[in-house]
Amino acid sequence: MPTFKYKARNGLGAAVAGTLDATGMDTARFRLGEMGYIPVFLEEGKAKGNGFSINLLKPKVKDKDLIVFNRQLATLFSAGIPLLRAVQGLAEQMQNKTFKEVLLRVAAEIQTGSSFSDALAKHPKVFSGLYINMIKAGEASGTLDDILGRLASLAEHAAEIKAKIKAATRYPKIVVSAMIIAILILMKFVVPNFMSIFTQVDLELPLATRMLITANHIFSNYWYILFGGAGCLFFAFKAYTKTYRGRRQLDLLKLKVPIFGPIFLKIAMSVFTRTLSTLNRSGLSILENLKICADVVENIPISEVISDLRDGVQRGENIAGTMKKSKFFTPMVVQMMSAGEESGELDSMLVKVSEYYDMEVDYSIKNIASLIEPILLAFLGAMVLFLMLAIFLPMWDLVKLAERGG
Numbered sequence: 001m002p003t004f005k006y007k008a009r010n011g012l013g014a015a016v017a018g019t020l021d022a023t024g025m026d027t028a029r030f031r032l033g034e035m036g037y038i039p040v041f042l043e044e045g046k047a048k049g050n051g052f053s054i055n056l057l058k059p060k061v062k063d064k065d066l067i068v069f070n071r072q073l074a075t076l077f078s079a080g081i082p083l084l085r086a087v088q089g090l091a092e093q094m095q096n097k098t099f100k101e102v103l104l105r106v107a108a109e110i111q112t113g114s115s116f117s118d119a120l121a122k123h124p125k126v127f128s129g130l131y132i133n134m135i136k137a138g139e140a141s142g143t144l145d146d147i148l149g150r151l152a153s154l155a156e157h158a159a160e161i162k163a164k165i166k167a168a169t170r171y172p173k174i175v176v177s178a179m180i181i182a183i184l185i186l187m188k189f190v191v192p193n194f195m196s197i198f199t200q201v202d203l204e205l206p207l208a209t210r211m212l213i214t215a216n217h218i219f220s221n222y223w224y225i226l227f228g229g230a231g232c233l234f235f236a237f238k239a240y241t242k243t244y245r246g247r248r249q250l251d252l253l254k255l256k257v258p259i260f261g262p263i264f265l266k267i268a269m270s271v272f273t274r275t276l277s278t279l280n281r282s283g284l285s286i287l288e289n290l291k292i293c294a295d296v297v298e299n300i301p302i303s304e305v306i307s308d309l310r311d312g313v314q315r316g317e318n319i320a321g322t323m324k325k326s327k328f329f330t331p332m333v334v335q336m337m338s339a340g341e342e343s344g345e346l347d348s349m350l351v352k353v354s355e356y357y358d359m360e361v362d363y364s365i366k367n368i369a370s371l372i373e374p375i376l377l378a379f380l381g382a383m384v385l386f387l388m389l390a391i392f393l394p395m396w397d398l399v400k401l402a403e404r405g406g
Contacts, residue, residue: 003019003020003044004019004020004028004042004043004044005017005018005019005041005042005043005044006018006019006020006028006032006037006039006041006042007039007040007041007042008032008037008038008039008040008041009037009038009040014088014092015040016037016092016104018097018100018101018104019097020032020101028042029042037104037108060098061096061098061099061102061125061126062096063155063158063159063162064159065094065096065099066126066152066155067152067155067156067159069090069094069099069103070148070149070151070152070155071148071149071152072090073086073087073090073148074145074146074148074149074152076089076090077144077145077148078145083110083116083144084107084110084111087103087106087107087110088104088107090103091103091104091106091107099126102123102126105119105122105123106119106120106122106123107119109122115136115139116135116139116144117132117133117135117136117139120132120135128296129292129295129296130154130275130279130292130295130296131151133279133284133288133292134147134150134151134278134279134282134284135147135148135151137282137283137284138282140283141282141283143282143283147282150278150281150282151278153278154274154275154278157270157271157274157354158271160358161267161270161271164267164361164362164365165264165267167365168260168263168364168365168368169260171368171372172372172376175372175376176376179376179379179380179383183383186387187215187216187219188219191212191216191391192216192220194391194394194395195212195213195216197398198213198394203394203397203398203401205394206389206390206393206394208386208389208390208393209389209390209391209393209394211390212386212387212390212391244300247300248300248301251299251300251301251302252300252301254299255299255301255302259368259371259372262364263361263364263365263368264299265302265328266357266360266361266364267357267361268297268298268299268302269302269328269329269333269353269357270354270357270358270361271296271297272293272296272297272302272306273350273351273353273354273357274350274351274354275292275293275296275297276289276290276293276350277347277348277350277351277354279292279293280346280347280350281347286313287310287313287314290306290307290309290310290313291307291310293306294306294307294310302328305326305328308322308325308326309322309323318338318341319337319341319346320334320335320337320338320341321338323337332356333353333356336349336352336353336356337349337350337353
């Protein structure tokens with residue numbers, strides 16, 4: 001699709017410039033009009049590369065971009081600057097081209113009479129359902145600046161959670177990758193030299209050596225089948241996990257994996273409690289809040305538990321009582337929630353529960369190396385022992401055979 005460069009004037013008369021993708025010049029002019037711009041200059045840019053769409057190279061909207069946008073918009077809005085002018089100003093200074101284009105379209109929608117939440121809803125890949133619902137609540141209650149600040153805090157918390165997940169899995173990924181590379185190097189360069197010696201001598205080889213010879217033969221002669229089969233299994237697994245049943249089984253497996261399962265559970269619970277607290281303070285109903293939380297938590301079994309909480313509340317039960325029936329909530333958390341409901345301080349108690357889970361996650365991640373290291377060392381030791389037995393036992397027999405012959 002062609003890319004067009006433009007210079008235009010917005011509804012306030014300010015000069016704006018940028019690029020947009022369109023099928024032709026007329027379509028480009030029409031899209032500029034939709035954005036509320038009056039074109040001053042418009043030309044088709046030169047195609048880059050082999051004619052592939054530049055959309056493939058567009059940067060994604062990062063969490064950091066949304067956090068900064070929310071903070072800045074809240075500041076501008078609370079200072080009395082009109083929403084339209086604030087969004088247009090932030091769009092013009094936005095470094096991320098994709099986000100800049102989205103914000104310009106949002107500004108154009110607002111200029112034509114749409115509400116801020118309706119304008120955001122047209123870009124679901126950038127603004128989540130949680131984001132749009134909270135903005136809608138802020139518009140209805142007249143607390144949009146406060147809502148924007150809370151959304152920024154929530155996004156910062158989500159970014160911290162993602163960083164913790166990466167930190168939790170970084171060490172085992174590095175160790176396992178190093179072990180796989182070491183095995184491949186041994187099978188390719190070291191083992192074949194020894195195997196050629198053993199196969200030329202009339203010796204009864206130990207079981208470990210015979211297993212290693214077989215593995216080396218398969219690896220050397222059928223490596224393309226091994227890698228092809230592994231690739232097929234990988235893509236089949238990815239396709240299966242895109243289905244509801246496959247994703248549910250994978251999410252359930254994540255919660256049951258030793259060491260990592262409890263960490264993933266605590267992270268999900270931290271996201272749930274903090275999100276519910278933020279939504280409750282936004283003025284939405286508890287039933288609507290629980291429905292949004294079920295969609296926000298990226299784990300189907302936990303999402304089902306939150307849906308059960310919603311059903312319980314709808315039947316007139318309290319949240320703590322319904323939580324008690326689930327195996328995912330600890331007795332201490334249930335007691336804290338019960339105290340929050342009885343005292344009318346549920347929102348602040350939810351924040352404390354979230355902070356409790358955050359501390360638990362931090363503690364678990366700090367100790368993860370000490371928990372995983374013995375397992376990895378035991379596995380590595382077993383591999384080294386197997387290779388030593390497979391290589392040095394026949395070598396010992398060869399030495400004894402040579403001594404007899406001498």
